[in-house]
Amino acid sequence: MKKSRIFLILLASVCMAQICMAAEATFSDEGGILYTQPVPSVIFRHKYHVDDKKLSCEKCHSGLFEMEALSAQEKDDFVMESLYRGKYCGACHNGKDAFASDTQCARCHVRAEGLEVGYVKGKPAPYKIPVYNTSIFLGKGEMQVRFNHEKHTPPANCQDCHTKLFSIKKGSNNITVVDHNPQKYCFGCHDGKKTFSWYDCNSCHKNWTEIAQAGPITSKAGKGSCYKCHTNDSELKALVKPPLIQGEGEG
Amino acid sequence: MMDSSKLKPEKHAKESPAYLLEMERREFLKIGLKITGVLAGGSVLSLISNVNKAYSLDAYRNKYPYKPHYTMVLRQDRCIDCKLCMQACVTTNHVPDYGWRTMILKREVPTSIDQKWDFIPILCNQCNNPPCVRTCPTRATYKDKTNGIVMMDNKKCIGCKSCMMACPYDARYYNEAKKAIDKCDFCFEARLSKGVKNVACSEACPADVRVFGDLSDPESRVYKLIHQLQKPVWVLREEVGAKPNIFYMKV
Amino acid sequence: MAGFSKARMFLNIKSAYERVTSSGMVYLIFVGLFGLLMLIGIGAGIYALFIAGSRHAYGTYREVPVAILISTYVYFVVASTGLCLVSSIGYIFGVRDFMPIAKRSVYLSIITILAGFLVIGLEIEHPFRMALYNILSPNLSSNIWWMGTLYSFALVFLTIEFIFLLKEEKHKKAAIAGLLGVITEVAANTNLGGVFAMMHGRPYWYGPYLPVYFLLSAMITGCAFIIFFFVLSHWINRKTIDQPTKKALESVGKLAILLLVIIMIFTVWKMLTTSIGRASAIEAMNALIAGPYAFSFWGIEVLGGMIIPFVLLLISRTKNIMIMFVASAIMIFSIFFMRLNMVVVGQIVPLYFELSVNEYSKLHTYSPSVSEILVVLGGVGFCVLAFLLGEKIFDGFKQT
Numbered sequence: 001m002k003k004s005r006i007f008l009i010l011l012a013s014v015c016m017a018q019i020c021m022a023a024e025a026t027f028s029d030e031g032g033i034l035y036t037q038p039v040p041s042v043i044f045r046h047k048y049h050v051d052d053k054k055l056s057c058e059k060c061h062s063g064l065f066e067m068e069a070l071s072a073q074e075k076d077d078f079v080m081e082s083l084y085r086g087k088y089c090g091a092c093h094n095g096k097d098a099f100a101s102d103t104q105c106a107r108c109h110v111r112a113e114g115l116e117v118g119y120v121k122g123k124p125a126p127y128k129i130p131v132y133n134t135s136i137f138l139g140k141g142e143m144q145v146r147f148n149h150e151k152h153t154p155p156a157n158c159q160d161c162h163t164k165l166f167s168i169k170k171g172s173n174n175i176t177v178v179d180h181n182p183q184k185y186c187f188g189c190h191d192g193k194k195t196f197s198w199y200d201c202n203s204c205h206k207n208w209t210e211i212a213q214a215g216p217i218t219s220k221a222g223k224g225s226c227y228k229c230h231t232n233d234s235e236l237k238a239l240v241k242p243p244l245i246q247g248e249g250e251g
Numbered sequence: 252m253m254d255s256s257k258l259k260p261e262k263h264a265k266e267s268p269a270y271l272l273e274m275e276r277r278e279f280l281k282i283g284l285k286i287t288g289v290l291a292g293g294s295v296l297s298l299i300s301n302v303n304k305a306y307s308l309d310a311y312r313n314k315y316p317y318k319p320h321y322t323m324v325l326r327q328d329r330c331i332d333c334k335l336c337m338q339a340c341v342t343t344n345h346v347p348d349y350g351w352r353t354m355i356l357k358r359e360v361p362t363s364i365d366q367k368w369d370f371i372p373i374l375c376n377q378c379n380n381p382p383c384v385r386t387c388p389t390r391a392t393y394k395d396k397t398n399g400i401v402m403m404d405n406k407k408c409i410g411c412k413s414c415m416m417a418c419p420y421d422a423r424y425y426n427e428a429k430k431a432i433d434k435c436d437f438c439f440e441a442r443l444s445k446g447v448k449n450v451a452c453s454e455a456c457p458a459d460v461r462v463f464g465d466l467s468d469p470e471s472r473v474y475k476l477i478h479q480l481q482k483p484v485w486v487l488r489e490e491v492g493a494k495p496n497i498f499y500m501k502v
Numbered sequence: 503m504a505g506f507s508k509a510r511m512f513l514n515i516k517s518a519y520e521r522v523t524s525s526g527m528v529y530l531i532f533v534g535l536f537g538l539l540m541l542i543g544i545g546a547g548i549y550a551l552f553i554a555g556s557r558h559a560y561g562t563y564r565e566v567p568v569a570i571l572i573s574t575y576v577y578f579v580v581a582s583t584g585l586c587l588v589s590s591i592g593y594i595f596g597v598r599d600f601m602p603i604a605k606r607s608v609y610l611s612i613i614t615i616l617a618g619f620l621v622i623g624l625e626i627e628h629p630f631r632m633a634l635y636n637i638l639s640p641n642l643s644s645n646i647w648w649m650g651t652l653y654s655f656a657l658v659f660l661t662i663e664f665i666f667l668l669k670e671e672k673h674k675k676a677a678i679a680g681l682l683g684v685i686t687e688v689a690a691n692t693n694l695g696g697v698f699a700m701m702h703g704r705p706y707w708y709g710p711y712l713p714v715y716f717l718l719s720a721m722i723t724g725c726a727f728i729i730f731f732f733v734l735s736h737w738i739n740r741k742t743i744d745q746p747t748k749k750a751l752e753s754v755g756k757l758a759i760l761l762l763v764i765i766m767i768f769t770v771w772k773m774l775t776t777s778i779g780r781a782s783a784i785e786a787m788n789a790l791i792a793g794p795y796a797f798s799f800w801g802i803e804v805l806g807g808m809i810i811p812f813v814l815l816l817i818s819r820t821k822n823i824m825i826m827f828v829a830s831a832i833m834i835f836s837i838f839f840m841r842l843n844m845v846v847v848g849q850i851v852p853l854y855f856e857l858s859v860n861e862y863s864k865l866h867t868y869s870p871s872v873s874e875i876l877v878v879l880g881g882v883g884f885c886v887l888a889f890l891l892g893e894k895i896f897d898g899f900k901q902t
Contacts, residue, residue: 107367110368
């Protein structure tokens with residue numbers, strides 16, 4: 001789904017650190033997320049879960065919780081019954097992995113007045129989104145793309161890509177050349193309008209020409225071969241060293 | 252105290268201070284007993300009227316003088332301070348913003364190893380030996396003989412605030428609109444007298460903290476919750492001797 | 503009073519009026535001042551109760567529902583009991599030395615009850631309902647009902663006694679009325695102590711101590727009032743104090759010394775036993791000893807109410823009237839704050855203090871509002887005004 005630029009109001013309160021790379025991560029969501037639906041109030045603090053318990057992002061953000069803060073409380077099934085059945089927090093708070101969600105009620109349900117709360121729905125996040133300084137490598141070998149989080153946040157927020165476009169789990173995003181279409185992965189934003197077009201292969205795939213010579217162009221029959229779409233040989237060769245394509249693209 | 256016959260004018264000249272004082276002593280001892288009642292006044296009478304209620308907590312659990320004997324069991328560990336009960340009470344009973352009929356208190360124990368605070372709902376305890384009823388000069392507050400609720404007769408209230416002084420539970424406040432003292436009446440005026448079986452706060456509580464019912468009915472939930480020995484049941488400020496009707500437990 | 507027209511009037515209205523109006527400028531100015539003070543106080547009270555509402559105008563609130571107005575009422579009616587008791591020592595118990603002070607003391611006893619009623623009438627929200635429902639719907643187990651009823655009866659008996667005293671030859675009837683007055687006053691006073699002492703929910707007040715303490719304190723207050731107002735009255739009437747009255751004041755002074763010793767012992771033991779009591783009671787005591795009420799307790803209540811008067815009375819050997827007057831003046835001022843301390847400190851420790859909850863972990867605070875102070879001054883104004891007028895109207899309470 002195309003995502004337009006989300007206003008400041010929907011700035012992500014939750015951003016990930018270098019979790020995809022390593023188990024070691026620190027997270028300061030500087031105040032926590034205040035849930036007020038269906039009943040007030042629960043404050044969720046990443047600090048307890050990430051810094052103290054050393055959980056990785058994908059433990060929760062692979063289907064249990066969206067990365068957009070407070071999106072859970074918009075759902076109708078965000079009730080204790082769901083937790084008892086293993087949804088949301090109940091996936092871990094079942095008595096085995098963590099204290100059961102039907103015990104110690106006031107450990108999560110708090111009186112919010114007087115407590116430091118970072119993210120409150122409807123108001124801009126009062127803290128700076130942490131900047132990532134590790135690179136992520138997608139793919140292997142010469143086709144590898146190096147992705148830099150730091151360059152992408154702040155223009156985008158965590159939930160702009162995660163988890164609807166990119167799974168957090170390391171190595172779980174397999175982007176073939178066929179996947180290079182606007183509904184998937186990077187290509188919704190990298191369409192030439194919001195930012196540079198993906199047609200400029202060199203921007204992401206360094207040394208494309210060598211790669212291209214080595215890879216998909218020669219291997220006509222292989223999976224992910226360019227010839228699958230670009231059946232015209234000479235046309236394809238022309239594409240290999242194109243000038244920067246601006247504006248409308250083909251296809 | 253001198254007997255008045257001794258003050259006849261003709262005897263004045265014969266009486267010396269010493270003689271007078273001696274007669275006083277003898278007479279005083281005789282009259283003393285007669286006037287003790289007047290001297291002690293309310294104290295003695297309140298003692299007499301309460302003597303049939305001066306039994307132990309266990310003893311009064313076994314005989315319930317009211318039918319229905321309304322009570323509320325507060326399962327304190329389930330309270331999450333969502334304050335929905337307070338809002339329901341305010342709406343149902345038109346409680347002004349300067350007063351409250353029920354409230355949630357927060358008790359913090361930072362050295363606790365798990366949950367670090369408790370939420371404790373408080374309301375009028377509908378005592379079985381109510382200090383407020385004993386002290387009201389005009390019987391504007393009284394314990395209803397049928398259902399045991401400590402009621403208010405607003406027209407008789409003179410606003411002396413002695414019931415507010417006497418109440419051990421801070422349950423009363425002066426309501427300017429009603430021109431009388433107001434307090435929780437188990438929603439009698441708003442609901443029970445109109446045939447509704449449950450009280451507003453109990454109905455509004457999403458965590459089933461407040462269990463309202465008839466203690467004289469052995470099949471009722473409140474009866475079963477209290478009449479067991481496994482989980483402790485307690486009342487607030489038992490030492491005051493007011494024999495409160497609101498029970499607290501943790502399940 | 504059917505028989506009155508036949509009997510000689512105890513008071514000639516016309517000559518009383520003349521006595522008042524022919525007094526000196528200073529006297530009339532004071533009458534005017536205190537009359538004005540009384541009216542301002544009544545006005546402030548009416549405004550607070552019926553226009554602004556007690557929630558806005560008075561400094562009391564849910565957790566501290568009664569304060570300076572109740573303590574002022576207590577002050578006045580306890581003074582009334584003391585005045586009645588001390589005056590009864592002469593007339594009813596027959597101790598001759600105390601007899602000269604009887605008339606004025608009874609009059610003061612009456613006007614202090616009235617001053618107390620004035621103040622409390624402006625404290626409770628519905629004074630007219632009280633008059634009606636106290637009679638129609640009494641609660642015989644209520645200390646407050648007994649106290650109100652007994653003080654009302656005491657007022658009646660004392661007024662009757664006063665009338666008989668003025669008539670000079672009705673000694674026996676005066677004594678009977680006086681006896682009834684004493685009984686009802688003592689009963690009302692101890693019931694007033696019982697109002698506080700029987701509230702088990704307030705550990706600082708609860709216990710057998712307060713009713714006895716009230717009676718004792720009443721007598722001390724009575725002694726102080728007697729010395730103070732007697733000396734004042736002789737200034738007003740521009741007379742020297744005659745020998746019998748001087749002897750009476752001496753006796754009152756000696757009584758005061760004894761009672762001060764007893765009340766000091768009372769206070770010490772109250773503190774000692776409280777210090778090993780419940781946490782709430784200890785907290786209240788700490789507020790008095792070392793907390794926000796420390797100055798009011800040590801400086802005013804102990805020093806001004808007990809130690810300084812005791813020392814002054816000893817120095818005066820009860821013979822030096824002026825020193826006794828100063829001592830009684832200090833006592834009158836300090837005892838007012840003793841009452842205020844008792845009433846307020848009993849409430850400032852939250853009821854849920856021992857539950858250790860956030861909402862109720864700190865002491866409540868109270869400070870009197872302007873309206874409350876004006877009402878108190880109004881009561882004082884009434885008392886002094888009635889005293890001043892009484893001196894002239896009743897022609898100095900001359901003894902036979």
